[in-house]
Amino acid sequence: MLDVRGLRKEFASARGPVVALDDITLSIPQGSIHGIVGRSGAGKSTLIRCLTGLEQPTAGTVVLDGTDIPGLRGAELRAARRRFGMVFQHANLLDSRSAADNIALPLEIAGWSADERSARVAELLDLVGLADRADNHPGQLSGGQQQRVGIARALATRPDILLCDEPTSALDAATTRQILGLLRDLRDRLGITVVIITHEPAVVREVCDAVTLLGEGRVLETGSIGEVVADPAGRLHRDLIPLPPLPLGHTAGYVEVALGDSRAATTSVDAVLDLLRAADVPAEVAAATLETIAGRRVGRIQLEVDPARTAEAVRVLEAAHLSPEAAA
Ligand SMILES: Nc1ncnc2c1ncn2[C@@H]1O[C@H](COP(=O)(O)OP(=O)(O)OP(=O)(O)O)[C@@H](O)[C@H]1O
Ligand SMILES: [Mg+2]
Numbered sequence: 001m002l003d004v005r006g007l008r009k010e011f012a013s014a015r016g017p018v019v020a021l022d023d024i025t026l027s028i029p030q031g032s033i034h035g036i037v038g039r040s041g042a043g044k045s046t047l048i049r050c051l052t053g054l055e056q057p058t059a060g061t062v063v064l065d066g067t068d069i070p071g072l073r074g075a076e077l078r079a080a081r082r083r084f085g086m087v088f089q090h091a092n093l094l095d096s097r098s099a100a101d102n103i104a105l106p107l108e109i110a111g112w113s114a115d116e117r118s119a120r121v122a123e124l125l126d127l128v129g130l131a132d133r134a135d136n137h138p139g140q141l142s143g144g145q146q147q148r149v150g151i152a153r154a155l156a157t158r159p160d161i162l163l164c165d166e167p168t169s170a171l172d173a174a175t176t177r178q179i180l181g182l183l184r185d186l187r188d189r190l191g192i193t194v195v196i197i198t199h200e201p202a203v204v205r206e207v208c209d210a211v212t213l214l215g216e217g218r219v220l221e222t223g224s225i226g227e228v229v230a231d232p233a234g235r236l237h238r239d240l241i242p243l244p245p246l247p248l249g250h251t252a253g254y255v256e257v258a259l260g261d262s263r264a265a266t267t268s269v270d271a272v273l274d275l276l277r278a279a280d281v282p283a284e285v286a287a288a289t290l291e292t293i294a295g296r297r298v299g300r301i302q303l304e305v306d307p308a309r310t311a312e313a314v315r316v317l318e319a320a321h322l323s324p325e326a327a328a
Helices: 044-051 074-081 099-109 114-127 143-155 173-190 201-207 225-229 269-278 307-319
Strands: 002-011 018-028 033-037 059-064 084-088 161-165 193-197 210-215 218-224 254-259 283-293 296-305
Touching: 002 044, 018 044, 018 210, 018 218, 033 044, 033 173, 033 201, 044 161, 044 193, 084 143, 099 114, 099 143, 114 143, 143 161, 143 173, 161 173, 173 193, 173 201, 193 201, 210 225, 218 225, 225 283, 225 296, 254 269, 254 283, 254 307, 269 283, 269 296, 269 307, 296 307
Parallel strands: 033 193, 033 210, 084 161, 161 193
Antiparallel strands: 002 018, 002 059, 210 218, 254 296, 283 296
């Protein structure tokens, strides 16, 4: 279990201290996949650096299985840092070395013998599906394959936690899915904890068990994916269940409704339309996103109604606890 309590990080600047993290509290159970999202400058990378002990927090604790990481120094800190593996947007492999030798690098640094290294590297290449690419140099590998090498290198010394800072941002959609599939597979097989920083809501939906939204150094929302998608009023709901944008130049007459709220009276598109019909405010479905996330049927519907009756439609849906929003 990785437990963060009251974490604060200030940086000194010419204009006084910059607060990068402010009272961050969250728990990440061993073996889970946790997404960290938030705008540029929200504090995501600073949080990761504080977790690994690379950065000393101004206040608060980071406890990994009972050990307070910011309290460690010297050899103990170095040992604790080996429990974290890091994966970045670009694998940053050494061009002069083969895939196998890139993966072997952290083992060389940690003083493993040549025999131990080659056995471990073969195991790792197999784990990331690159057993036949051991001798290829980075230039001979696709972006996705390079990222697999980067992941294998991060896992070489058997960390408990894999911290990934935008691991798929440089990859196309199909390769992103493969890498996310690999991360989930590694979690299942090795029981490691995976923390993924990402700008892409699709990454969170695809692979995360839980998610934390940071904004200006604070936790704005945190919870399991099931909890977050069941809360239409939450800030992440719209990102995780996206609708296409409204037609260009629309004026009025669009109402958005969330499905899947546990408090709502109905959970189907038909039931929502029936409600409106019964109130004599007919509506048509302009767009809808419906899916099953974390075993829960959730979705958002974009309804087109008579522009003069938008407010009425909103009232009818509110009475059924459906969290409607008139498009502005
Ligand atoms: N070493 C530093 N010195 C001073 N300020 C810093 C330092 N590192 C980060 N900051 C500030 O802390 C805040 C959070 O930065 P951080 O890099 O953690 O954001 P981020 O969420 O990772 O952003 P991005 O999505 O762009 O990578 C920013 O205001 C940044 O300018
Ligand atoms: Mg960052």
